Amino acid sequence: MLAVTADDRRTTGPVAVLANPVAGRGRHRALLPRVLDGLAAAGRPVELLTAHDPTGAEAACHAAVAAGVSALVAVGGDGTVHRALQAVGGTAVPFAPVPVGTGNDFAADAGFPADPLAAVAVIADALRAGRTRPVDLARMxxxxxxxxxxxxxxxxxxxxxxxxxxxxxxxxxxxxxxxxxxxxxxxxxxxxxxxxxxxxxxxxxxxxxxxxxxxxxxxxxxxxxxxxxxxxxxxxxxxxxxxxxxxxxxxxxxxxxxxxxxxxxxxxxxxxxxxxxxxxxxxxxxxxxxxxxxxxxxxxxxxxxxxx
Missing domain, CATH: 2.60.200.40 (Tumour Suppressor Smad4)
Known part of the structure; x- marks a missing residue:
């Protein structure tokens, strides 16, 4: 039996999705199934993380990264992105925001489309191609x-x-x-x-x-x-x-x-x-x-x- 390496998990493992149901005051809640379907089109399993508060969301992201997910996607605004960054910052785990919040400043500065489904298409294409772009973070x-x-x-x-x-x-x-x-x-x-x-x-x-x-x-x-x-x-x-x-x-x-x-x-x-x-x-x-x-x-x- 062949051993499954960390590199294998990073290219074939599940894509973890952190979704904030009240982002953008709940205007985009009905989009979530389409977001998940769009990500699944990249050919990897998709796992929706469950959390009841910001602290739980952050803990769920840390647990997913520790378990070896191939990527982490944050569906929400800057607050949701901020929680996810605590888990992926300084790691090799690819990350992407799907901008559905009241404020989507990091996603905009990083060059993601403002339309959530257009952003999902960009992310899915990058997943299929194994393409990532490194950017800086601030550490306080x-x-x-x-x-x-x-x-x-x-x-x-x-x-x-x-x-x-x-x-x-x-x-x-x-x-x-x-x-x-x-x-x-x-x-x-x-x-x-x-x-x-x-x-x-x-x-x-x-x-x-x-x-x-x-x-x-x-x-x-x-x-x-x-x-x-x-x-x-x-x-x-x-x-x-x-x-x-x-x-x-x-x-x-x-x-x-x-x-x-x-x-x-x-x-x-x-x-x-x-x-x-x-x-x-x-x-x-x-x-x-x-x-x-x-x-x-x-x-x-x-x-x-x-x-x-």
Whole structure:
């Protein structure tokens, strides 16, 4: 009897699928059977992972990778992708997102079609051909030694503070809760003192917005780090300085086009490692609540292999 090697499992084993049924507020739930059929057309068995919460989803991805799946596919938005990346980051297991979330920033920066079924066709073709494309991830380490991967952007300023307030609120439900959180935090807006170390070089800045991008986009298409490239081995750091409320409101729409970086109060940097510290900030990575500052972030070249 011939032994089945790890390489054999990676080319013939099952494709694990993590699906978030409430991604995009549930608009695409009926698509899931077509997504699974489209992936199965690549000629490999498909296994749908079951999980009841984000922690369970992450654990299911780790278990699937440990069991030797040939690929992992995340059906959802950036939050679902973020959970899956914790299992595939730094491994040889191919990965792909099927963008059905409210925000699909990593998938867009990685070049996947915005249409979910078109993305599935690209993934299935890559599976059949055994084709992958390596891209970078960011690796963050908290003060307690906790490590996390992220693919898109780490927010550590006004947007992170708004997310933190919205998550604490019980009313209203839906998008209005986030809108109300913005109004509350705009009323409380003040620059905070940040300590930045970029490849070991220290900077002290007063800012209302700090973003560290492996990719360019966050928040459903805002190009906060417009020059970021998933394949350059670098992190892009964008700092919004001492903006007052009126100026921030006026500049914020420009983030969608990425032209905010030309404002005199904005600064941009590039580095392989970023150390970031400030008082009272909980970061959000890929839109998900992440680590408290201080954190150390490293660009990890070719950390994940995309099915493209």
């Amino acid at each position: 380490t908290g003060g307690d030694g906790t490590d996390r991967w992220y693919g898109a952007v780490l927010a550590a300023g006004f947007d992170a503070i708004v997310n933190e307030r919205a998550n604490r609120m019980r009313w209203p439900r839906g998008p209005r809760r986030y809108d109300l959180a913005i109004l509350v935090e705009l009323a409380r807006l003040r620059p905070r003192r940040y300590t930045l170390r970029l490849d070991g070089v220290g900077h002290e800045v007063d800012a209302v917005l700090v973003a560290v991008g492996n990719g360019a986009r966050y928040g459903g298409g805002m190009r906060i780090c417009p020059a970021a490239d998933l394949t350059d081995g670098l992190l892009d750091v964008v700092v919004g300085g001492r903006f007052d409320r009126r100026t921030l409101i006026r500049v914020k729409p420009r983030i969608y086009a990425g032209t905010h970086v030309t404002h005199p109060l904005a600064s941009s940097f590039r580095a392989r490692t970023v150390e970031l510290a400030a008082e009272g900030i909980t970061t959000y990575a890929d839109g998900e609540r992440s680590l408290d500052l201080p954190v150390r972030i490293s660009a990890v070249p070719r950390a994940v292999r995309l099915l493209r």
